[in-house]
Amino acid sequence: MGAGKTTVGKLLARRLYRDFIDIDEEIEKAFGMPIPEIFNVYGEQAFRDKERELIKAFGSQPLLVISVGGGAFLQEENRRNCLANCTVLYFDISWDSWKERIHILTETRPLLKDKTLQEMEQLFRERQSIYAANHSEFRVDNFEAMDAADYLADSLKMSWDIHAPQP
Numbered sequence: 001m002g003a004g005k006t007t008v009g010k011l012l013a014r015r016l017y018r019d020f021i022d023i024d025e026e027i028e029k030a031f032g033m034p035i036p037e038i039f040n041v042y043g044e045q046a047f048r049d050k051e052r053e054l055i056k057a058f059g060s061q062p063l064l065v066i067s068v069g070g071g072a073f074l075q076e077e078n079r080r081n082c083l084a085n086c087t088v089l090y091f092d093i094s095w096d097s098w099k100e101r102i103h104i105l106t107e108t109r110p111l112l113k114d115k116t117l118q119e120m121e122q123l124f125r126e127r128q129s130i131y132a133a134n135h136s137e138f139r140v141d142n143f144e145a146m147d148a149a150d151y152l153a154d155s156l157k158m159s160w161d162i163h164a165p166q167p
């Protein structure tokens with residue numbers, strides 16, 4: 001969480017002339033309230049169930065750029081659906097860079113609320129092996145959001161050119 005998936009995803013979609021879907025935003029629309037409130041009122045499991053349902057629905061639609069929340073890949077079904085139907089880009093960020101962003105994340109990410117820095121680091125490191133299930137990794141540390149979107153759009157276009165079926 002906080003690696004820039006939503007921010008960069010939105011910009012990338014524009015560069016690729018595709019619609020952008022943020023699964024968290026869709027979950028908020030479905031419950032009619034922001035994520036911290038969903039966690040408070042309905043609990044994390046209800047959030048995860050809706051997340052799974054929406055990833056399955058949007059993930060099978062073509063020509064979208066989709067941002068999923070940082071916890072989505074903890075569910076095997078989400079990993080399976082995304083890897084089968086989508087090109088999965090992992091936004092990798094170093095602990096040192098991420099640490100600098102924590103203060104802008106804590107209000108809106110319930111999983112970071114009331115955690116010590118040490119507990120956050122543990123969560124951060126535990127999750128890295130789960131994110132190894134991807135098609136391509138992108139180290140975000142040294143990129144401004146616009147530059148990240150430019151870089152990813154160019155890389156994707158180049159790989160589509162290379163892998164396009166020959167006439």
Ligand SMILES: Nc1ncnc2c1ncn2[C@@H]1O[C@H](COP(=O)(O)OP(=O)(O)O)[C@@H](O)[C@H]1O
Nearest residue numbers: 001002003004005006007008101104143144145
């Ligand atoms: N490349 C970047 N450089 C610096 N700050 C960024 C970058 N990408 C996103 N941010 C900032 O980090 C915060 C989290 O970004 P967000 O796109 O919501 O991440 P995610 O969807 O991965 O949780 C936002 O305040 C955003 O403005």
Ligand SMILES: O=C(O)C1=C[C@@H](OP(=O)(O)O)[C@@H](O)[C@H](O)C1
Nearest residue numbers: 001002024069070071109110111
């Ligand atoms: O990592 C997580 O478990 C979560 C990440 C958040 O999305 P971002 O990765 O977009 O912050 C959001 O889905 C929710 O707060 C839970």
Ligand SMILES: [Mg+2]
Nearest residue numbers: 005006024067
């Ligand atoms: Mg996001």
